[in-house]
Amino acid sequence: MRWQIWKGNALLLTSPGIIGVLVGIGGYGQRYRYHPFTRFIFLGANTLFLPILSYVVSTLDDSSNDYVSSVDNECTTPILAALCHSNFHPCTVITWAFLVQIATINTTPVLAINPRGGRTVGPSLELLAKVIWTFYLGASITKSRFLNAIFGVLHGKDRTPSSSVSICARIMFAPSVLICAKIVCKYFAFEKARLSFELGRNPSLIFGYMKQLERQESSQPGESVVAEDAPPPLLVMGEDRRQVVNQSCGYVFTNGSGIMGIATTGLVTLDKIWQLENVHPMMPRLKDLCLSFALFKLLRCRFARYKITNVRSVRMLKFFCSLLLKDGGHDRMFRVVADELSFVHDYYYSSLSISYAKCWLPILVIFLSLLSISYCIVAACFIVLLAAKENKNGYSR
Structure with a gap:
């Protein structure tokens, strides 16, 4: 059980390094992006993120964390030693994965240029696929607890407080809405900039x-x-x-x-x-x-x-x-x-540049950025309060 926790935390702590590579090279290393070595590092970090996330998420399912003792000589069935049933840990892991993708979207350049000047770079559909996969991972490990909690419906067999489950569900899946809004906004701005005589043409x-x-x-x-x-x-x-x-x-x-x-x-x-x-x-x-x-x-x-x-x-x-x-x-x-x-x-x-394809697009982009910042502040406060609450309840039992 201790080894499982250490392995999950070690893999989870490697994600900041991967994020640093993605954001650093994507946002600040434009001159070296097409150098063979930096391109290898960037593509490697981009490729490893989802497998590491998927492996960490696979260790968070409730059924995969039932630890048993050795079989007794007088009993042929294994004896249940511990059952891990957490709301806090899956919430932080999935939330962290969504925040990584928000940072990637903000540092990914979108280029609308004349066909004679080179290849246009539109919003990446790979980012949308990552959002869908991360949402699926969050839904798979939480089963019906968190998805039902989003709409305020909880089953009686749930062993967790409804308020805790509801808050965790909203913290976990709220960034997916922000990411989809950012992708749609960038795609609309790209299409308008590509056809604009002030930008693309x-x-x-x-x-x-x-x-x-x-x-x-x-x-x-x-x-x-x-x-x-x-x-x-x-x-x-x-x-x-x-x-x-x-x-x-x-x-x-x-x-x-x-x-x-x-x-x-x-x-x-x-x-x-x-x-x-x-x-x-x-x-x-x-x-x-x-x-x-x-x-x-x-x-x-x-x-x-x-x-x-x-x-x-x-x-x-x-x-x-x-x-x-x-x-x-x-x-x-x-x-x-x-x-x-x-x-x-x-x-x-x-x-x-594409953010100015329409006069109201800069206001929308700033509004989405303020929503992202507000979400990070509010989510951090709720996660700290939930962690303190879970810790207090655990010791009281």
């Missing part, structure tokens, strides 16, 4: 926009005189608020009647932002952020193997030279490039 749209801009500038009889520090009309945001059509050169804007043309309504371009007065102390910093975001969109076009020729135009070069030649211009350009690379990191190595 953005490289094709930016390429078509730059081609339109090039044709518009070439069609002018004479080059308009602009200041040296005037930025080019790079697209910052507002793509989803305009009508577009699919052409051979990519998606291009229309004027609402099907005729191709660039209108200023609904589009936020860099030259408009640069015309704003610096009345606010943060306005120069916000202008630099918009410049970084516009350059990030051009960089995504390069990742998608689009060749944009007019990014090296005279107007563009004059604008960047004017920034570099100013006092502190070199530091300013380094900050612009650093912000641009941070946008690249957030888009390709996290799920932050």
